[in-house]
Amino acid sequence: xxxxxxxxxxxxxxLDSCVTAxxxxxxxxxxxxxxxYGQRTQARERLAFTQIADHFQVENRRIVDISYLRDxxxxxxxxxxxxxxxxxxxxxxxxxxxxxxxxxxxxxxxIAVSWGEVIGATEIYLGAHEEGAPYxxxxxxxxxxFNAMVRAGxxxxxxxxxxxxxxxxxxxxxxxxxxxxxxxxHLTWSCYVSEDQPCGSCxxxxxxxxxxxxxxxxxxLLRP
Numbered sequence: 568x569x570x571x572x573x574x575x576x577x578x579x580x581x582l583d584s585c586v587t588a589x590x591x592x593x594x595x596x597x598x599x600x601x602x603x604y605g606q607r608t609q610a611r612e613r614l615a616f617t618q619i620a621d622h623f624q625v626e627n628r629r630i631v632d633i634s635y636l637r638d639x640x641x642x643x644x645x646x647x648x649x650x651x652x653x654x655x656x657x658x659x660x661x662x663x664x665x666x667x668x669x670x671x672x673x674x675x676x677x678i679a680v681s682w683g684e685v686i687g688a689t690e691i692y693l694g695a696h697e698e699g700a701p702y703x704x705x706x707x708x709x710x711x712x713f714n715a716m717v718r719a720g721x722x723x724x725x726x727x728x729x730x731x732x733x734x735x736x737x738x739x740x741x742x743x744x745x746x747x748x749x750x751x752x753h754l755t756w757s758c759y760v761s762e763d764q765p766c767g768s769c770x771x772x773x774x775x776x777x778x779x780x781x782x783x784x785x786x787x788l789l790r791p
Contacts, residue, residue, distance in 0.1 A: 576600070577676075600631065602630075602631050679693075
C-alpha cells in the first residue's frame, strides 16, 4: 500500500480552516501550521488551533510568529486604534473592509511552502472561500498565480501545490460540509474582536451566524 500524501494544513482555529482540516484528514497525512501575526484574538485562536490539532491527533505541528504584520499595520485586525466594521457595514461597503490584512495569505503560504520543502509535503491546504469574502487574496486567481510562483521558485524535485477545497462554498455550505465530516466545530473561534464571548456583530461573527442559520443548525458556541 502506498503511503498517504503528506499535506500541511494552515489552521487559524476558525471555522473555515477546521473544515478544511477535516477534508484533508479523510485521506492525507497531516502536519498543522498556525501563524500568529499580531491579531487581536491571537491567544484565543492559538487555543483553538491546539484543541483542533489534538482532536485530529496531529503530532507534527508548528506555530510561527510574524508580528511584523502588526508593525506594518493597515488592518483593524492588528491595530486596535482602527474600528472593526460590523457584518452589516461590510455588506454595504464598496471598498475592501479594514479587516483586510495586506497580503496576509501570501505571507502565510510562503511559510507553508518553506516548511513543506523541508518536511517533504506535497500539498498545502488553506481554508479560503470566495463567497462573502471581500479580500483579494481569497480569490481563485490569486491561488492560481501563487501556485505558478511556487513551481517557479522551488527546487526541481519539490512538488508542492496549494489546495483550497472550500473555495466555492458559502458559509452554510462550509458548516454543512463540516457536519458531514464530523469536524469539531465546537472547538473553533471566529470572532475578530473578543477572546471570551463572540461579539456577534463583526464581519466574521456575522458570516458564521448566517452560515449556521442557513444550514439549519445551532452554532455550538451559542448553546447554553
